[in-house]
Amino acid sequence: MSSNKGSKSKSRVVVVGAGIGGLTAGALLARRGYDVLILDQAIVPGGCASTFKRRGFIFDVGATQVAGLEPGGIHKRIFDELEVDLPPTTPCDPACAVFLPGEKQPINVWRDREKWAVERQKQFPGSEPFWQLMGKLFAASWKFQARDPVLPPRNLWDLWHLVSSIRLDTSITFPFTFATVGDALRLYGVYGDKRLKTFLDMQLKLYSQVDADETALLYAATALAVSQEPQGLYHLQGSMQVLSDRLVEALEKYGGKLLMRHTVEKINTKSGKVTGVTIRDLKTGEVWTENADRVVANVTTQNLVQLVETDSIANYQRRVDKLPDASGAFVIYLGVDRAAIPEGCPPHLQFLYDYNGPIGENNSLFVSVSKAGDGRAPEGKATIIASSFTDAQMWWQGTKEEYDKLKQEYTKEAIERLGEYFNLSPENIIHQETATPRTFARFTARDRGIVGGIGQRVSTFGPFGFATRTPVKHLWLVGDSTHPGEGTAGVSYSALTVVRQIEAAK
Numbered sequence: 001m002s003s004n005k006g007s008k009s010k011s012r013v014v015v016v017g018a019g020i021g022g023l024t025a026g027a028l029l030a031r032r033g034y035d036v037l038i039l040d041q042a043i044v045p046g047g048c049a050s051t052f053k054r055r056g057f058i059f060d061v062g063a064t065q066v067a068g069l070e071p072g073g074i075h076k077r078i079f080d081e082l083e084v085d086l087p088p089t090t091p092c093d094p095a096c097a098v099f100l101p102g103e104k105q106p107i108n109v110w111r112d113r114e115k116w117a118v119e120r121q122k123q124f125p126g127s128e129p130f131w132q133l134m135g136k137l138f139a140a141s142w143k144f145q146a147r148d149p150v151l152p153p154r155n156l157w158d159l160w161h162l163v164s165s166i167r168l169d170t171s172i173t174f175p176f177t178f179a180t181v182g183d184a185l186r187l188y189g190v191y192g193d194k195r196l197k198t199f200l201d202m203q204l205k206l207y208s209q210v211d212a213d214e215t216a217l218l219y220a221a222t223a224l225a226v227s228q229e230p231q232g233l234y235h236l237q238g239s240m241q242v243l244s245d246r247l248v249e250a251l252e253k254y255g256g257k258l259l260m261r262h263t264v265e266k267i268n269t270k271s272g273k274v275t276g277v278t279i280r281d282l283k284t285g286e287v288w289t290e291n292a293d294r295v296v297a298n299v300t301t302q303n304l305v306q307l308v309e310t311d312s313i314a315n316y317q318r319r320v321d322k323l324p325d326a327s328g329a330f331v332i333y334l335g336v337d338r339a340a341i342p343e344g345c346p347p348h349l350q351f352l353y354d355y356n357g358p359i360g361e362n363n364s365l366f367v368s369v370s371k372a373g374d375g376r377a378p379e380g381k382a383t384i385i386a387s388s389f390t391d392a393q394m395w396w397q398g399t400k401e402e403y404d405k406l407k408q409e410y411t412k413e414a415i416e417r418l419g420e421y422f423n424l425s426p427e428n429i430i431h432q433e434t435a436t437p438r439t440f441a442r443f444t445a446r447d448r449g450i451v452g453g454i455g456q457r458v459s460t461f462g463p464f465g466f467a468t469r470t471p472v473k474h475l476w477l478v479g480d481s482t483h484p485g486e487g488t489a490g491v492s493y494s495a496l497t498v499v500r501q502i503e504a505a506k
C-alpha cells in the first residue's frame with residue numbers, strides 16, 4: 001500500500017523519531033506551514049528524555065536535568081516561536097556535587113559564578129589561570145553559538161551562516177581549535193593536579209563521552225560553564241516527559257501528526273533523492289510506504305546508515321564505520337522511602353570510587369535525586385536514578401544467562417556503592433529496576449543501545465562532526481550525533497538548524 005495523506009499544497013515532511021530533536025524539528029516545521037508526520041516506534045515520545053511509571057513513582061529514563069531554559073536559551077527560544085509555555089522548573093544549585101575517591105566532602109559546582117570561583121580556588125589551588133581561559137573561551141563561544149552558525153558547513157548557504165557568525169570576538173577561540181582540555185592544563189602547568197584532572201575527567205565524560213585528554217577544549221569551555229547563571233541547569237516540575245508533551249501539544253496545534261508504535265523500516269530514495277519511508281504499524285503489523293518531499297531522521301548516524309540503501313551513501317557509511325566506539329549506559333532506577341535520602345542532599349551527585357579505574361563500568365556513578373513535591377514520587381518517598389557509562393558491545397555477547405548474570409552483578413555493585421551515601425536498607429527500597437544497552441536499544445531503537453552522540457573529540461566536534469545535511473538530497477539528520485552534541489538543548493539546536501536549512505532550500 002502507498003499513501004500520501006497530506007494536503008497537496010503543503011510540503012510533506014516525515015520525521016523519523018519523536019525524541020526531543022525530532023519533536024522540536026517537527027513542531028517548528030508545522031508552525032512554519034509544513035505538513036508534518038512524526039513516527040516513533042516507542043510507546044511514549046521523548047526517547048532518551050522520556051519517562052516510565054512504576055508503583056506511584058515516575059522515573060526519567062535518561063536525561064534528568066535541562067539546560068537552555070533561560071531567556072535566550074535554545075528551549076526558551078523554540079517555545080517562544082511555538083507560542084507554548086515553558087514547563088515550570090526549579091534551578092539545580094549546586095548543579096552537581098562531585099565526590100572524588102575516598103573524599104567525604106564534595107566539590108560543589110555552584111550556580112552562582114562568584115561562589116563557584118571561590119569553591120574551585122579552594123579545591124584546586126593554582127588553577128585559576130586555567131579557569132580564566134575557560135571563561136574567556138566560553139564567553140566567545142556562547143556569543144558565536146547565539147548567532148546560529150551552521151556546523152559543519154556542507155554548502156554555500158551553510159558556509160555563509162558560519163562565516164557571518166564569526167566576529168572579532170570569536171578570534172580568541174581560533175588558536176584553540178585543535179586543542180584538548182589536557183593541552184590547556186599543560187599550558188598552565190596544572191596537568192599534574194590529580195584532583196583537578198580527575199574532576200574534569202568526570203564532568204567531561206558526562207557531557208562529551210570522553211575525558212580531559214580527549215575532549216575538544218572549545219566544546220569543554222561551554223559544557224563546563226552552562227551550570228552557572230545566567231545560564232544554568234534545571235529540573236522540570238513533574239518529570240522530563242513534560243518537555244515532550246509540550247512539543248507534541250505545539251505540533252498538533254499547528255496541524256502536525258504524531259503516530260507512536262510505528263517503526264520506520266526504510267528511508268526510500270531514488271536517484272540520490274529521498275522519496276519517502278516504509279512504515280510498519282507495530283500493533284497491527286501493517287506495512288506501507290509514505291511519500292514525502294523531505295525526511296528528517298531523528299536517529300544516530302549508526303542507525304541512519306542502516307535505514308538508507310548503502311550504495312547511495314557508501315562514503316558516509318565508511319565514515320560512520322570509522323567512528324570510535326560509542327558508550328552505552330547502565331542505569332539503576334530506585335523508588336525509595338525519603339528516609340534513604342540524607343539531609344540537604346543535592347539534586348545531582350557524581351561519585352568516582354577508584355582513581356585507577358575507568359570512568360565507567362560502575363566505577364563512577366552520576367546520580368539524580370527527586371525533590372519533595374517535584375511530582376516524581378508519592379509523599380514521603382523519592383526517586384534515585386544512578387547511571388554509569390558502559391561498553392555497549394559487552395552486553396550483546398554471550399547467552400541470555402550470561403547477560404542476566406552481568407546485569408545482576410552490576411545491580412548489586414551499584415546498590416552497594418550507592419549505599420555508601422544513601423540509606424539503602426532493604427525496607428527503604430520500594431522499587432528497583434535497571435536498564436542496560438539492550439534496554440536502551442529496545443526502547444529508543446538506538447543502535448546497540450549506544451547513548452550520547454558521537455563524542456566531542458577534536459576530530460568529531462563542531463567543524464569536524466557530522467552535518468545535519470546528508471549525502472541524500474532532502475534527507476536530514478537531527479539529534480545528538482550532530483552539532484552541538486548530546487543533551488536536550490544540543491538536539492534542539494540541531495533541530496533548529498535543520499528547519500532553517502529546509503526553509504532556505506525552499
Ligand SMILES: Cc1cc2nc3c(=O)[nH]c(=O)nc-3n(C[C@H](O)[C@H](O)[C@H](O)COP(=O)(O)OP(=O)(O)OC[C@H]3O[C@@H](n4cnc5c(N)ncnc54)[C@H](O)[C@@H]3O)c2cc1C
Binds near residue numbers: 022479
Ligand atoms: C542515562 C542518560 C542520562 C542523560 N542525562 C542527560 C541530562 O541530564 N540532560 C540532558 O540534556 N541530556 C541527558 N542525556 C542525553 C539526552 O537524553 C539525549 O542526548 C537526547 O535526549 C537525545 O535526543 P535525540 O532527539 O537525539 O534522540 P533520542 O532520544 O534517541 O530519540 C530518538 C527517538 O526516535 C525513535 N526512533 C529511532 N529509530 C526509529 C525508527 N526507525 N522508527 C521509528 N522511531 C524511531 C526512538 O524510539 C526515540 O523515541 C542523557 C542520556 C542518557 C542515556
